[in-house]
Amino acid sequence: MKPLVIITGVGPGTGSAMARRFHDGGYQVAMLARTAERLTDLERELPNAFAVPCDVADPAALTAALDAIEQRAGVPKVVIHNAVGGAFGNFLDIDPQVLQQNFQINVMALLHLARWAAPRLEVAGGGALLVTGNTSAVRGKAAFAGFAPSKAAQRILAESIAREMGPRGVHVSFMMIDAVIDVPWARARMADKPDDFFIKPSDIAEEVWHVTHQPRSAWSFLTEVRPFHEAW
Template sequence: MASAIIAGAGASTGAAVARMCAARGLAVHGARRRPPPQQSGDTFTVSAVDFRDEESVEAFVARVEESSGPVALGVHNIGANVQFSVADTTPQVFRKTWELAALSSLHFARALGARMASRGEGTLIFTGATASLRGAASFSAFAAAMHAKRALAQSLARELGPQGVHVAHVVIDGPVDTPFVRQLLGEEKYGLLKQRGGLLEPDAIAEHYWALHQQPKSAWSFESDLRPYAERW
């Protein structure tokens, strides 16, 4: 049996990807710093793992492979979307944001990449954002961290691709329909945006991730850009 690891398995996108993998027959193991309580009917488990700590990540991956078989798909879905002006971005905020998005990506890649390369197969997907491609006012820490995450994925694709490992980076370029976004926008703005098709649906994102995992080696995608059809860009 093969397994999947979802780093940053939250209640929305991460959970949707986990459900998709479980429905396709993979033994799914989610991870996040503070996992939610297990719900009745859940098809996957979520463990407490801080991906900023390399030893914890390595131990987690080893446990997964020992209990559920080789990891066929790994998804790094950890972000750190903070909003501060440069004047208010303290070194502590900048460092923590970089650790959450970029350093955790390195630990994820080191723990899974070598294992997949030794088997000559596997998929690693990194969730990006608009900030992965350009910085914006008040997003210096987030953009710097997400740029670093994208660059790591680029290098990793060039290193592991010839060894049979598919590395992909997905730019989520728009708001995702999550409780956090709903709260952030407010009910009125959220309702209008949803009505005109301006929100990305987590299940649709998960479908794309699975399609990436299923791509034949002769036509791999490295980077794709997902946006709602009503997005003005």
Template sequence: MAHTAVIAGVGPGLGESLARKFVDEGCRVGLFARSTDYLEELATDLGDDAVAVPTDITDPEAVEAGFREVRDAFGPVDILVNHASGGSWKGVRDVSPDEFERAWRVSAYGALLCTREAVDDMLAEDGGTVVFTGATSAVRGRGGALGFSAAKFAVRGMAESLARELGPDGVHVAHVVIDGQIEPPAVRESQPDREGAEFLDPDAIADSYWHLVTQDRSAWTLELDLRPHVEEF
């Protein structure tokens, strides 16, 4: 049976790599983001198994409408990647309450809205997979990034709670710690033969996400920690 996936938070880099990987593996994919032109170009490039769904994931009505569009195109959703992040790169004396709340709304509140929509499909069918994209700041708060760190801690807590709540019903929930800088698209384009491991390759990360989807239920991963190779830790 073909999978139907929603990737919430698609942009150049890891979001696009996830979309390409899932389509290559036979999934039909709904692409969520606010960047209408970029999404439509990517969906056109990916072909009939992808649909661009411009969506503000912090808006409950927009999320509901987005999932309805994906279901109408491809059927019930059984894979969700909560990939959107809200960045507030300021310390406590500089960050405004609105900036702090915005970081939380994109990362945590948006993930809640998307998960609530997807889980109903998964529970009605034969289970599914929910993957949360985390960061080093989810396990070790970053100085000068109060909003981002707090939001990522919230996402990690959501993943751990949901795994215990939904696992018995066949829904695999996993949290991925991206411990390092993802290779920017500009670097890949300008230095295609570059050697070195200072960046995480987004295509390699996407392979790891797909592995989470295909894991046997007897050995599910709750948290996956990914980092580039270094000589010493």
């Protein structure tokens, strides 16, 4: 039986690229998104991938989706929390409910996902839980008040889980993507930028594959990826 990866937040960029990379690597791929229709083409492209409609901000819906995946495909080997809630605006302008909703997606969904997955990974002999993040996890810019606090909390939560589960054979990691991801809407907004300004989703997926398959003697927790000339 093929190993299973569960990926939340499978959209047209990083999520789809990760689904393709793990599928090509011999995995079954459970793809979570708010609506299954977004994943119809990807399901047709990838015979061993299947869509699971789920709003990860709803704890009951997330648990039900995970239980359904387990019943269909077994216990995962890799779990990736790629779903993200974001918003721009300073602390005076944003609706406080926006930040609360982003906490539900970025932090609380990770907590529920880890509480479901980590014990199963441990019993199965090990596995990996990876979270995709960005530089808002380590700095709070003025216009990111509705987003950065949730990503910082997400990184700290992931570190806490890693310290708990690492000695028990479960590799938990946080990948900080310091770049503009090469997706159509970003290209449209930044049409004046050269190709090498953007980070390619397929290259992110390749590094995710690498980190989730590191040998136990050399596990990474925090990894950073950025284009070669990104200022940082």
